[in-house]
Structures are given as structure tokens and as C-alpha cells.
Amino acid sequence: xxxxxxxxxxxxxxxxxxxxLDPEHRSVQADMRRTNSLNSGHRACQGCGEALGARYxxxxxxxxxxxQLIAANATGCLEVFSTPYPETxxxxxxxxxxxxxxxxxxxxxxxxxxVKGRSDVRVVAQGGDGGTTDIGFGCLSGMFERNDDVLYIxxxxxxxxxxxxxxxxxxxxxxRTATTPAVGDAPGNVFGQGxxxxxxxxxxxxxxxxxxxxxxxxxxxxxxxxxxxxRGARYIHVFVPCPLGWGTNAWDTIQIARLAKETGVFPxxxxxxxxxxxxxxxxxQLPVEAYLRPQRRFAxxxxxxxxxxxxxxxxxxxxxxxxxxxxxDPAVEAAIAAPVATGNP
Amino acid sequence: xxxxxxxxxxxxxxxxxxxxxxxxxYPISPQTHIVEGLSEMVRDGTLPGCEFINVxxxxxxxxxxxxxxxxxxxSYTATASQGLLYMAEAVWNASGLGLPIxxxxxxxxxxxxxxxxxxxxxxxxxxxxxxxQLFAENNQEAADLHIQAFRLAEEVSLPIMVCMDGFIxxxxxxxxxxxxxxxxxxxxxxxxxxxVLDPRDPVSIGAMVGPEAFTEVRYLAxxxxxxxxxxxxxxxxxxxxxxxxxxxxLIRQYRMEDADTVVIALGSVLGTIKxxxxxxxxxxxxIGVLGITSFRPFPLTEIRDAVSHxxxxxxxxxxxxxxxxxxxxxxxxxxxxxxxxxxxxVVAGLGGRAITKxxxxxxxxxxxxxxxxxxxxxxxxxxxxxxxxxRERLTRRSGPIAENLLRDLGVVAARVG
Numbered sequence: 144x145x146x147x148x149x150x151x152x153x154x155x156x157x158x159x160x161x162x163x164l165d166p167e168h169r170s171v172q173a174d175m176r177r178t179n180s181l182n183s184g185h186r187a188c189q190g191c192g193e194a195l196g197a198r199y200x201x202x203x204x205x206x207x208x209x210x211q212l213i214a215a216n217a218t219g220c221l222e223v224f225s226t227p228y229p230e231t232x233x234x235x236x237x238x239x240x241x242x243x244x245x246x247x248x249x250x251x252x253x254x255x256x257x258v259k260g261r262s263d264v265r266v267v268a269q270g271g272d273g274g275t276t277d278i279g280f281g282c283l284s285g286m287f288e289r290n291d292d293v294l295y296i297x298x299x300x301x302x303x304x305x306x307x308x309x310x311x312x313x314x315x316x317x318x319r320t321a322t323t324p325a326v327g328d329a330p331g332n333v334f335g336q337g338x339x340x341x342x343x344x345x346x347x348x349x350x351x352x353x354x355x356x357x358x359x360x361x362x363x364x365x366x367x368x369x370x371x372x373x374r375g376a377r378y379i380h381v382f383v384p385c386p387l388g389w390g391t392n393a394w395d396t397i398q399i400a401r402l403a404k405e406t407g408v409f410p411x412x413x414x415x416x417x418x419x420x421x422x423x424x425x426x427x428q429l430p431v432e433a434y435l436r437p438q439r440r441f442a443x444x445x446x447x448x449x450x451x452x453x454x455x456x457x458x459x460x461x462x463x464x465x466x467x468x469x470x471x472d473p474a475v476e477a478a479i480a481a482p483v484a485t486g487n488p
Numbered sequence: 489x490x491x492x493x494x495x496x497x498x499x500x501x502x503x504x505x506x507x508x509x510x511x512x513x514y515p516i517s518p519q520t521h522i523v524e525g526l527s528e529m530v531r532d533g534t535l536p537g538c539e540f541i542n543v544x545x546x547x548x549x550x551x552x553x554x555x556x557x558x559x560x561x562x563s564y565t566a567t568a569s570q571g572l573l574y575m576a577e578a579v580w581n582a583s584g585l586g587l588p589i590x591x592x593x594x595x596x597x598x599x600x601x602x603x604x605x606x607x608x609x610x611x612x613x614x615x616x617x618x619x620x621q622l623f624a625e626n627n628q629e630a631a632d633l634h635i636q637a638f639r640l641a642e643e644v645s646l647p648i649m650v651c652m653d654g655f656i657x658x659x660x661x662x663x664x665x666x667x668x669x670x671x672x673x674x675x676x677x678x679x680x681x682x683x684v685l686d687p688r689d690p691v692s693i694g695a696m697v698g699p700e701a702f703t704e705v706r707y708l709a710x711x712x713x714x715x716x717x718x719x720x721x722x723x724x725x726x727x728x729x730x731x732x733x734x735x736x737x738l739i740r741q742y743r744m745e746d747a748d749t750v751v752i753a754l755g756s757v758l759g760t761i762k763x764x765x766x767x768x769x770x771x772x773x774x775i776g777v778l779g780i781t782s783f784r785p786f787p788l789t790e791i792r793d794a795v796s797h798x799x800x801x802x803x804x805x806x807x808x809x810x811x812x813x814x815x816x817x818x819x820x821x822x823x824x825x826x827x828x829x830x831x832x833x834v835v836a837g838l839g840g841r842a843i844t845k846x847x848x849x850x851x852x853x854x855x856x857x858x859x860x861x862x863x864x865x866x867x868x869x870x871x872x873x874x875x876x877x878x879r880e881r882l883t884r885r886s887g888p889i890a891e892n893l894l895r896d897l898g899v900v901a902a903r904v905g
Binding site for chain 2: 210211212213215216222223226227228229231233234235236237238239240241243244247248249250251252253254255256257258259264281282284285288289
């Protein structure tokens with residue numbers, strides 16, 4: 144196969160809607176036959192990262208399965224904003240049962256498809272970070288352990304947004320939520336031990352684990368497509384900024400997501416079993432401040448006076464991600480680390 | 489074919505004949521033998537076309553069944569006691585979604601104090617959850633009720649709990665007539681769902697419903713149970729016709745003709761009560777018994793008619809609502825609305841306490857003399873209770889109640905009577 148250089152004619156953006164590409168290189172969203180699995184008219188907030196991530200992920204899953212797809216959905220924003228009775232935005236068979244049982248419901252659907260001889264029908268389970276890392280964790284771990292044929296997608300906006308922005312186990316240290324207010328000596332969320340679901344998923348040695356981010360939607364599509372080529376338990380963790388909960392501008396969702404990646408705050412990678420097989424490198428490394436400053440949930444770190452200790456803590460976590468996942472190209476890293484050349488007059 | 493077997497195995501064999509397509513299991517005594525039996529049948533090919541899934545909790549067990557049932561597969565699970573409570577949220581969800589899951593409940597007490605023995609506290613805790621609840625008197629009926637349950641559940645699109653007394657039935661060896669596959673197939677058609685997750689005809693299930701329609705959705709759940717009230721006797725009649733056996737129905741009456749005193753109960757204790765009543769009849773007392781097979785839907789009219797001529801009603805129940813008294817007796821009281829007869833509530837057999845013929849004989853004689861208290865705890869050890877109350881009166885840090893009682897009694901789980 145010969146390599147083709149792709150030119151983005153819509154330059155200056157990382158757009159996925161570029162229809163000037165060869166059809167085979169076009170994104171699912173650029174395809175006129177895209178299914179609009181999560182159709183317009185839903186009640187998500189402006190700039191909702193979750194709605195964006197879900198539409199791209201499910202459209203890609205539909206394309207990968209020739210539309211033979213069933214979804215189970217945890218209670219949460221995605222469930223509430225997509226199905227206000229008697230309306231629904233879903234163009235696929237979709238069930239919402241409870242907050243904490245989505246992985247198990249999906250297991251049941253997959254079992255039914257197997258027993259009915261409909262192995263062409265594939266199952267996706269989806270939930271927010273609360274429904275995944277907290278209340279749904281038991282069922283999710285069970286689904287992983289049994290290696291049930293389910294793709295579980297977590298849309299992580301780092302708190303319980305549907306109930307009014309309360310802390311979850313995915314909320315980062317120092318972030319202000321309704322239950323970790325920015326008051327006292329250590330404002331915002333405590334710096335705990337963290338609960339890295341993608342790594343926990345990898346510890347189950349399931350066939351496929353990936354993280355993705357809504358600023359790299361082609362990458363998300365590719366990962367969903369890859370996941371649908373595999374049988375067994377698969378997990379994709381999508382980082383989805385929430386303008387309401389994070390105190391960011393609706394039009395900055397993509398920018399915030401990009402900054403999370405470029406600072407090393409959110410590592411974007413792909414793993415098979417317990418082994419990382421690819422990493423989306425940081426293009427231009429930035430200090431975490433660039434990511435934190437635009438978000439009102441971190442405003443107390445900068446005003447009235449800078450909380451250098453907390454910012455340094457977050458930077459240390461990002462640096463650890465960069466080292467751990469190899470987010471910066473070694474050559475680039477060496478260039479950054481090298482002393483400024485002065486020998487050339 | 490008549491077979492001498494354990495109650496659990498009779499149920500497992502019968503459930504297998506109902507051709508379940510997805511079975512999910514999590515171990516909890518005393519239901520474990522049922523799912524063990526089924527897992528073996530799936531493994532050795534006796535039960536083909538069935539997925540057996542070992543899950544990580546009861547919450548997951550019922551959740552898997554919710555998924556498989558919504559995807560059009562006949563789904564079954566079994567649980568007891570703490571397991572039922574752990575799946576409570578899914579219990580309400582399954583009925584709210586109208587999914588015809590059949591679940592065996594091996595009735596067991598609820599802790600603390602932890603207790604593995606039989607009473608009805610577990611199923612009663614879910615009596616308002618929208619499930620149909622059928623209670624088996626013996627192992628034959630436990631087996632038969634499952635066949636009727638799948639048929640009924642799928643006709644009205646509601647989940648059903650088949651309640652059988654833990655250990656007393658699940659672990660008892662009795663002769664049970666296990667029907668043939670042809671008989672069951674003739675009675676139970678393949679599952680034809682009212683709603684199904686299918687990419688060929690996409691639907692959304694489980695949408696958020698606000699005040700504009702919530703009452704109506706809930707009322708329809710009630711209306712379906714009222715339909716079940718009509719269907720249960722019909723299905724029992726058809727069952728009798730096809731299997732040659734009288735099983736199920738709403739209520740069962742024994743020696744009720746000309747009775748002045750009627751005893752009402754659920755489950756296996758009906759056997760002991762019948763024996764006691766035979767003795768009392770021999771002694772010349774006009775006493776009969778009414779067994780409730782269908783606790784939900786509750787057969788108000790049938791009970792009201794059945795007790796219209798009696799002088800008194802004694803409800804013997806293996807559960808109670810702390811802070812007020814009987815649970816079954818309150819429902820029976822609604823059936824006797826505006827009726828003058830006294831109703832006595834007797835709480836008996838909690839946590840496996842044996843309900844003996846001697847105790848029942850004495851109890852019914854006191855009732856016949858109208859000397860029974862409105863709320864009685866059968867064979868309650870007043871000394872033990874009063875000792876603890878006195879201890880609490882005298883000492884602030886009186887210690888854990890259960891352990892105090894056990895120390896006072898000087899026994900360790902040795903006596904059931």
C-alpha cells in the first residue's frame with residue numbers, strides 16, 4: 144500500500160468534516176450517510192462535550208456494525224437530555240435501566256443476541272464518569288472479568304453533572320464542585336490516590352482499552368471502529384469537557400479538551416490486554432496553567448493569590464503522565480531539556 | 489414422572505422445561521441448589537439454547553436479566569434474603585419496565601442479626617415493587633408455579649417472584665411429579681415480547697417520565713396486576729386440564745365449610761396448619777384454613793367472600809412490619825373492610841423458629857375462645873426479652889442486643905423450636 148499524504152484544505156483546524164478527502168479517508172461524520180444516532184433536538188447544554196463524543200462514538204459504531212447496534216445507557220446527563228418523554232434522539236434500539244447496572248444490562252443484551260443467533264448485532268454500554276467509576280464500577284468490573292462481548296464507553300466530565308456538579312472519583316484534585324467547594328485552607332477537591340479507569344480496565348486484561356478526547360474526533364472514530372472489530376469486553380474512556388460544570392465557555396469545549404491533552408493532564412492512548420500499543424503524542428507541550436486558567440472550577444488557584452502548591456501538584460501529575468505514557472516524542476523531549484545553544488555566534 | 493428429589497432440584501428441572509434462554513446467577517443460601525442444578529443442565533446440554541451467566545452480585549444478576557429480557561430472551565434468576573435487598577433497585581426497575589422475568593425467591597430472613605433460615609421478610613419487603621408474588625405450599629406446587637409463572641408473566645408483561653420457603657421446601661426431599669417437555673411446551677408458548685430491543689425496529693426503552701404521565705404509567709402497572717387477578721385462576725384451570733393436577737390459583741381453601749374460625753397463611757406452614765385443623769375438627773371445632781397463593785395481586789374479593797360467614801380470622805404470618813404489626817393481616821383486614829369479625833394477627837416462624845402443631849393447637853384454641861391479643865408473637869421467649877429490657881434500663885452501655893440474648897440463652901444456634 145502506498146502512503147498518501149493527506150492535505151487538510153480546511154487548514155488551521157483539526158476538522159473531521161472535511162469532504163475534500165478521498166472517501167476512504169473521510170471521517171464517519173463527513174459521510175453523507177452518517178446515521179445521526181443521537182439526533183438533533185436533544186436537550187444537552189450548548190458546548191456539551193458528552194453529546195459530541197456520544198454522537199461520534201455511536202455513529203462510528205453503527206457504521207462499523209452496519210447499523211446492527213443496541214445501546215444500554217446509564218442514568219445521567221446523556222440519558223436525560225436524549226430521552227425527554229415522549230421524545231427520543233436515539234436512532235438505535237436503546238435502553239436505560241439504572242445508574243449503576245449498565246454494564247450488566249449490556250451483558251444481558253449480548254447474551255440474548257448470542258442465544259438468538261444474532262451475533263451480528265453488537266452491544267454498546269455508555270455512561271458518565273459517576274455511572275462508570277463509582278456506582279457502576281462493580282457491574283463494569285464483572286463485565287470485564289467475564290469478557291462479555293460489550294463495548295463500554297465512559298464519557299468522563301469529571302463530576303456528577305446531571306445532579307448539579309458534585310464530586311465523583313474522577314474529579315481531579317483542587318477542582319471546585321458543589322460538594323468540594325472552593326473554601327478553607329485546601330479549597331476544591333482533595334488530591335486523592337486517583338482512580339484511573341483505563342488502567343483498571345487494562346488490569347482486567349480485556350482485549351481492548353483506549354482513551355480519547357473530543358478534540359481528536361477522528362481518533363475517537365478510529366478507536367470505536369477498532370473496538371468493533373474485536374469480540375469480548377472493550378473499554379473506551381472519552382474525555383468530555385462540560386461547560387456548565389467546569390465554568391468554561393460553550394465555544395471552548397474543543398479547545399479545553401485539546402489543552403487537557405497538550406498539557407499531559409489527560410493521556411490519549413490505546414491498549415491491547417495490559418499493553419499500551421499506541422499513544423497520541425503531545426504536539427506542543429504546555430504548562431498545566433494553560434489548561435486550568437480558562438476553567439472557573441480552578442479559578443481559586445489563581446485568585447486572589449496564586450496557589451502555587453496546588454498548581455505544582457497538578458503539574459507533577461501531568462509530568463508523571465508524560466513520563467508514564469511517553470506522551471512527548473523523545474527527540475522533542477531532548478530538545479526541550481537541552482541547554483539553549485549559545486556556541487554559534 | 490414422579491421423582492423423589494430435593495425441592496431445589498425439582499424447581500431447577502421444571503425451570504429447564506420452561507426453556508429459559510438466559511439464566512443469571514449469584515450464590516446465596518438457600519437458593520443456590522436451584523442455579524447449581526441449572527448450570528449443570530446448561531453445561532451438559534440437557535438445557536440447550538440457554539446462556540448461563542455467573543455474575544458478581546444480585547444487583548447484576550437481575551440487571552443482566554433486565555437486559556436479556558428487554559432483548560427478547562426468556563430470562564430467569566433466583567435469589568433470597570439479602571440478595572433480594574441488594575437487587576432492590578433493579579427489582580423495581582424490572583417491573584417498571586414491564587419485563588416478564590421469572591425469579592425464584594427461596595424465602596429467608598433478613599439481618600441483622602444475620603440469619604439464613606426461613607421467614608417471609610424478604611419477599612414482603614418487595615411486596616409493593618410491582619412484581620406478581622406467588623407462594624408455594626409444597627415442592628410440587630413450587631415446581632408447577634414456575635410453569636404458570638412464565639406463562640402469566642409473558643401474558644401480562646410483568647415480572648414474577650415464585651416464593652418458596654427456604655430450607656423447609658428448597659432442601660426438603662419429596663416426591664415431585666416433573667412433567668414432560670411435551671406437556672410444558674403445550675402449555676407455555678415461546679416468548680413473544682411486547683417490546684424488544686431490535687435494530688430492525690429501533691425503540692427507546694426507559695425514558696424519563698415526568699408528572700405529565702407518571703401516574704398513568706403507574707396505574708397501568710396496577711391495571712396489569714388486576715388483569716393477572718383474572719388470569720391466574722384461568723391459567724390454574726388450564727394447568728389442571730393439561731397436567732391433571734390442581735396447582736396455583738389465587739387462594740386455596742381447606743375444611744372451610746361451616747367454619748367459625750378461619751386461619752389464613754402463606755407457604756409451607758399451611759401443611760402444619762392443616763394437620764392441626766384436622767385434629768381440632770376431630771375435637772369438634774369448626775375451623776378451616778385459607779392459603780393465599782397469589783399475594784400480589786392480592787385477591788381481596790376472593791378472601792372477602794371466603795371469610796364472610798366466619799366468626800373470626802387468625803392470620804399466621806412469617807413476617808411483620810416493625811412499629812405496627814402484621815403485614816399479611818393488614819391486607820386481609822382490607823378484604824374484611826366493614827366486617828364485624830375480629831382479626832387476630834400472629835407473627836410466627838421468624839428466622840426459622842419452628843412452628844409446631846402443639847403451639848398452633850394452643851393458639852387456635854385461644855382464638856376460638858376469643859382470648860387472643862390482636863397481635864401475638866408465637867412462642868416468644870418473654871424472659872429473654874424482659875432480661876434485655878431490664879439490662880438496658882440499668883446500664884447505658886448495655887452492649888449489642890443479639891449477642892446479649894445469645895449469652896443469656898447459653899446456646900449457639902442450636903435450637904429452632
